[in-house]
Amino acid sequence: MPELPEVETLRQDLAKEVVGKIVKSVSVTNGRSVRRHPSAKHFRGLLEGRTIKSVGRLGKYLLLTLDSKDTLVIHLGMSGQLLRVKSAKEPKPKHTHVVIVFTQGGELRYVDPRTFGEMFVSSPLSDAPAANGASLPVGMATGDGAALRRQVPELAHLGFDPIEDMMSWDRFGVLLRRHRAGLKSLLMDQEFVSGIGNLYSDEILFSAGLRYDRTSDGLSATEVRRLYRAMVETLTEAIKHRGSTLVDEQYRDLFGEAGDYQGSHQVYDRENAPCRRCRNPIVRAKVGGRSTFYCEHCQV
């Protein structure tokens, strides 16, 4: 399941591959993947003839800004893939639901077996001139994320982006104290911080040396700092490795290549394997229906 590092890898690839391209035609073969539109035709109409100006990211969402000021928003859900191919002749994988053809040649394909992902074109709020920063939830008015959030009203509820929106430890501490949630639940809460899912929340907590069930308002100043550092460093490191492609998962970059970070996982999917730090077996627990992996010795 693509999380922030995988989506960021895709963003970087897309920035190189599709910026400046003009959409010649769009075909939608599974309506479930195109949501929030009255019809697939409506969606196509907003896309065809448009030029892609830039590619951004907010949490797990990809944002392709068009020359019309609209934004093509893409969320990969659990099994979504975005593939760039040179020729329409290349065989289409099963579950290819949307194809965007470029006038310059080549096409972008959206493949998603489980159809938990979605795509839609968003229009910025009619005007809503600046100064509405005050209406944004606390902790969000920083970084480029603020501009993107304004550009896509549907995503205004997303929490800060740990890579785009830097903040001080003090500020992070304040945000943590505002909630009284278990650390893992909070890290996965997209309205608190966006982009972290099941895999990276476990890796971040191991790196921080904190248990998943510690309460967010009970951390010492040192622990707050460790958590913040672990969050930024783990995600940054994973991006450098172009994300994680798990044995059973289908994450691939724009060119169909696998990521490289899975080899660096400390706890995720390593039940009973020896902890890389202390050699004690990694434990598996269940949190909110999700498998949670941690080291009882290293995480306190």
Add this chain to the structure above:
DNA sequence: CAAAATTCCTGACTGC
């Protein structure tokens, strides 16, 4: 057959 995990939704529960 169960497990995997995303977002959204609902209902139960908790602390103030």
Add this chain to the structure above:
DNA sequence: TGCAGTCAGGAATTTT
């Protein structure tokens, strides 16, 4: 008592 916030549980989904 009420309110806001947390979180468990279920749905939609397909492949292993």
